[in-house]
Every structure is written in structure tokens, then in C-alpha cells.
Amino acid sequence: MTLAEVKDLLEAEVVVGEDRMEVEVHTAFGADLMSDVLAFARSGCLLVTGLPNLQAVRTAYALDIAAIVICRGKALNDRFVETARELGIPVLWTRFIMFEVCGRLFEEGVTGCVREIHIGEMTSARH
Amino acid sequence: MPDTEYGRFLQGSFEVHGRDFVDAGLVSSQIKKGLKAKGIDEDIIRRIAIIAFEAEVNIISYATVGTISYYILPDAIIFEAIDEGKGIEDIELALQEGYSTADDSIREMGFGAGMGLANIRKSSDVFEITSEPGRGTRVKCTIMLNGQNICKEN
């Protein structure tokens, strides 16, 4: 789906990147800890996070993430917005909680950019 | 314990140790149990749980040792957290959402998002904080009971 469609789906505001609303995303990664994003997220995905800080912007930039969705209606500071603008990363802002954001995106066919994570010898648990 | 006009309403007093992350939440849950046993309204308990948890984590994250006490007055509950530690240099800054002096280890655990004092203030009807850098910090919250609730829900 396009960022414009994401915006409508999440009743979001476009904070950065009004000119990038035709960008398409097919995958997403939800996380509050940027160390997880660095470890597992893939380029081109939508990053959904509740942490609007510089670390998030820089991580998104480093991984060529398509756009950031700030959820939970978290207050944004100027430095965050400026840095995102500088680095060319679209930012959408929504009041919905992470659970709702990911739920809605999933319903629209967006998939996890990584589906399963196997740590060490632990294999996927199936009954 | 400071000699105050509400001292006689003391319900419980607990010591919290700095860097004792393993026990974070222990005191909050004891306070919650105490309030439930007294039949306090669920919404009030919910707010105090937030206040207590954040205050407890702050002592653990930033102080050497602290005492958390709560008092049940006829028309209000008073929550107090007094600690010995480095204190807060700039209270206005510390109250800003997102501002944090937490180190990486604290952040990786999911603390240190800079919401603690803001959440405490939001959950209180009256919020008082004083601090002396190098000595410690005192937080006092008043939560009104029974329909006198003026807390703005967010």
C-alpha cells in the first residue's frame, strides 16, 4: 500500500514527507527498542515505533527504511522532525496504539519484514 | 520520617534500594494489595499503581536508597517517595516527556524512556517535587477520593 493509504488507514498526520505519499510499502517492523530494529528490520519496510527520538531516525536512515510511523500519539520534538526531514525519512503520526496500528496494517496485507526469528538453537515452537 | 499533619494516617512504608532492578515493582504491588484490601476504588488504585511504579523505578535507577510511604486520609490518599542520591539538577527539564538521563543498560530493559515524572504528575491531583542535587529528591502526590477526582485523564 502507499503511504497515502497508510495515512488514511491509521488516521495519521504527515509530519515529514508530504511529497512522498506515493511511496509503496509491503512490509513492516514494530519495535520500541532500536537495537531490535538494527538486528532484524529490512530495508524498504515501514517502521512502527512509540519512540520518537534521534536514534529512531538514524536507525531508519541506516537501514533504508521507507518511513516511520510514530504511534500512541507520542509528542514529537523539533530536533526529531528536523533530522527526519534532513535525512529524507517520511514520518507519519497516529494516536492509535502499536497493537492497533500493526493490526490494521496486517489486515490490509502488509506483512512482517521478517516473519520468524530463531535465536541460537531454539527452533520454532509448534505443538 | 518527617513529622507531618498526615503522619498518623500512614498505611505502609517501604525501603527501596538503588540499582535493585530485580525487585522493581515489588513495593508498588504491596501498595496495590494494601489499597485493594481497604476497598479503595479501582480507578484510584490504577493511578496509584502508575505513580508508585514510576517512583520506585526512579529510586532504583537514580538514587542510592529511598523510602516510599502511603497514607489513607478520609478524603485523599497521599503517596510519598523520598530518596538519598544524586538528586535532580533541573526539575523542569526532568518533567519534560522524553527527557531522560538513563544509561543504555537501563534503556534496554525498557526503562528510561523519559516518562516517569510526567506520568506521576499526570496521575496525581496534586503533585509536589523538591530536590537538592547531591542530596536527594522528594516527591509527594495527593490523590483525592470519592468524587473529588480532578485528575485530567490522558
Added chain:
Amino acid sequence: MTLETIAERLSLKCKCCWEHLKKEVSGGYAGDLLSDVMANSAAGNIWVTRQVHQNIVAVAALKEHAAVIIVQGATPEKETLEKATREGIPILVSDMAEFELVGRLHRLLYPEQA
């Protein structure tokens, strides 16, 4: 919807408090910032997180969550399971990434939105 049904449908592995799986779930909450979960989640919620330390049990107990699902193939710490057992809070685990797990869980809880 009960935890039991959810665990079955999402192939979650239950690590403790199996006897509490009959609990009804009021909704879901996802996030790894403990202040945020304390402020914004609700009683009866299933909390989805990748945090594995015992503080998640303290939070889940204070908020009266129905259960905690640990995602990303992360392993709950021994103390976490011990504490959860004492508090009666089921800890479920999944190898799924958070987005996938939440997507599927959301669909289970809110089928009318599908």
C-alpha cells in the same frame, strides 16, 4: 476469547501457569517501554513484548494483564517464569516477529475488522 484458544491458533508455547489459560482476554497491548505499558495498557490485556526480564511480570501483575506473549524467539529468564508462576500470569512464547504476531492476534480478537 480465551488464552487457550489464542495459544492454539497462534501456535504459542506456554511456559508457565497453564491452569490460567481459561482466562478471557480483554484486548491486546504491544510495546517494550515499561512506563508506556504501565500508563496505557488495560486489565485483561494480552501484552506482547520482546522483553524477558522479571520486571515484565511486575508490570503485568500491577496492570492485571491476562498473559504476556514474548516474541522474536526470545527466551524468558528463569526468574521471570518463577515470578510469573507466583503471580499466576501465563507467559507464552513465539518465534514470530512482533508485527506478524500482533497482526494475527488482532485478527483473532477483532474479526469484524477483517
